[in-house]
Amino acid sequence: MKRIIPSGPVAGTVRLPGSKSITNRALVVAALASGTSRLQGALRADDTDAMVESLEGLGIVLSWAGDDLTVEGSGGSFGTGDVEIDVRGSGTTARFLTAAATVHTGTVVVDGNRRMRSRPIGDLVRTLGQLGAAVEVLGDEDRPPVRVHGSSLAGGAALLDASRSSQFASAVLLVAPYAAGDVVLELQEPIVSRPYIDQTLDVMRAFGAEAGWDGPTTLVVSTGGYQAHDYVIEGDASAAVYPLVAAAVCGGTVRVGPLPAGSLQADLGVLPVLERMGAQVTRHGDDIELTGSPRTLAAVTEDMNAAPDAVVALAVAALFAEGRTSLTNIANLRIKESNRIDDLADELRKLGGSVETGDDHLSVEGGELAPADIDPRDDHRLAMAFALAGLRIPGVRLENPDCVAKTWPDYFDMLEGITTPLVVAIDGPGGVGKSTVSQAVAGRFGLGHLETGGMYRAGALAVLEAGLDLEDEEAVAALIDSLTVDIVDGQVILNGREVTAALRTEAVSGASSRVSAIPRVREALVALQRRWVDPEGEGAVVEGRDIGTVVFPDSPVKVYLTARPEVRAVRRVRDLGLREDDIPRIASELAARDQRDSTREVSPLRPAEDALVVDTSDMPIEQVVDRVAAYMLERR
Ligand code: DC
DSSP: OEEOOOBSSEEEEEEOOBOHHHHHHHHHHHHHSBSEEEEETOOOSHHHHHHHHHHHHTTOEEEEETTEEEEEOOTTOOOBSOEEEEOTTOHHHHHHHHHHGGGSBSEEEEEOOTTGGGSOOHHHHHHHHHTTOEEEEOSSTTOSOEEEEOOOOOOEEEEEEOSSOHHHHHHHHHHGGGSSSOEEEEEESSOSSHHHHHHHHHHHHHTTOOEEESSSSEEEEOSOOOBOOEEEOOBOHHHHHHHHHHHHHHOEEEEEEOOOTTOOOGGGGHHHHHHHHTOEEEEETTEEEEEEOGGGOBOOEEEOTTOGGGHHHHHHHHTTSBSOEEEESOGGGGGSSSOTTHHHHHHHHHTTOEEEEOSSEEEEEOOSOOOOEEOOTTOHHHHHHHHHHHHHSTTOEESSGGGGGGTOTTHHHHHHHHOOBOEEEEEOOTTSSHHHHHHHHHHHHTOEEEETHHHHHHHHHHHHHTTOOTTOHHHHHHHHHHOOEEEETTEEEETTEEOGGGGGSHHHHHHHHHHTTSHHHHHHHHHHHHHHSOTTSOOEEEEESSIIIIISTTOSEEEEEEOOHHHHHHHHHHHTTOOGGGHHHHHHHHHHHHHHHHHSSSSOSOOOTTOEEEEOTTSOHHHHHHHHHHHHHHOO
């Protein structure tokens, strides 16, 4: 179980893993080609390992050097003998090699894991049959395993039902240059995920094949094979979706690449969708940059047929958008690594999402969000997407996070690299309930808690103990510079001495307010507060006077608590264990302190422009905590 650390705005540049789709296509083509090919920037992950090992099983010699793969091409005839290959969970490996295995001499059984045995393959097998291959389906209901009896394809005309998976068309195309005659493949509409077919044609042509569309539904491939080639593989656009969506939902800016301008990768289709949701997208050479404004994330209605893999991450983003997002024309998501309509909906609902599903669509709206333990159903895209939900919803935990290795083994390292632990900034004058609320919120979400007033109070105590004149700013600042102050589990440690109890006196309260108006003192203590919130840590609730305005101005969750002066005076008297007739005196002390804290020149007490202002005068404390917690989850 992996606990996801909630994040403030993201920042950074992500070097994407090589495209899975392109890597597996190029591997098949290079394995069939004449000569030795080099695939630069190839993806090294479970799905491409499955392809590499399956090709090795078919007699192909491959070797890795860093991210480069060298492939000794077979010149259009794989090995001999009867072999079995295990494609594990890789759909492209199963489909592409069922077709490519027709150039093997002998029989090839193509099998995979349990999920693979539930994904259809019959349409592909029937089309290969029309082209002269002998392939049997061994599993139930048109599902793997299949047995391919090696015998090259004759070629000619064939019909393919392309409504379930574009991988069937790609599989036929990839082996078609080795058919005895030209292949004319007629696709029955509707054609799902058409950009993936274009991607296949692009890789084929790079290795010298003549292949292309002849009309909207007809593909033509000339016989003639492939020539080896040194081929550069683009970054994976399907992977790019996750850091991009992270910026859209958390705010901040990320760059991802390499994704060259002419890229055909289908999931680049997510970019205009994210723009319509309110993000800003710009191109910088081979990189794409996205800046998010999560507070104004808007719901969208989109036909996702051309970019199906992006649906899972968009559905998660929809939790944080204003309104109901509808993603349509996605029926084939039911037969991916998981049922990416129903399984996705179940997990979104655990987080409080309001989700409706249909045969070929899904709609999502945020509602009252709450943390949950997410089961990604061993589906890498669910795991990657729900990690993004955890960046926004504190307390999300992910079962079986390692399933991301299917396409992005370093995914969580990437995420750590671009995220910053969430800081919840709670400001306000004394007696409004800041500490109680901050502690409760931190406890509820497992965040750290820093009461910055303790640092000013510790400084004031040291000044009083040293007998310094509070007017002597030089001397006071010099003394505070020389102190070591830390706060550990709510205990204030001054020069190694635990002083928490000594800080609550009225003398210290008054002195701390005066000490805190000295610019050099603030500089020193603000630096200390920023260090306290460990950039590698798990996030924190930080309370004070200037947290949202000065110390952590990028915090996406800023709260300003206020209350009527008489209410605050009563609370203070109660907290300090004083008597009722102390109320007027405490009230006037609070008023004087407010006046000084909010009129001082540096970092005066005031709400940040984007702060949620809550008047706690007439609210029980639990209600304030609930209000702040709800705001944290919505952030808008
Ligand atoms: O929150 P508190 O009452 O413990 O704070 C004591 C004083 O410290 C307060 O009067 C002003 C000052 N302070 C500040 O200037 N900035 C902060 N972030 C926290 C406290």
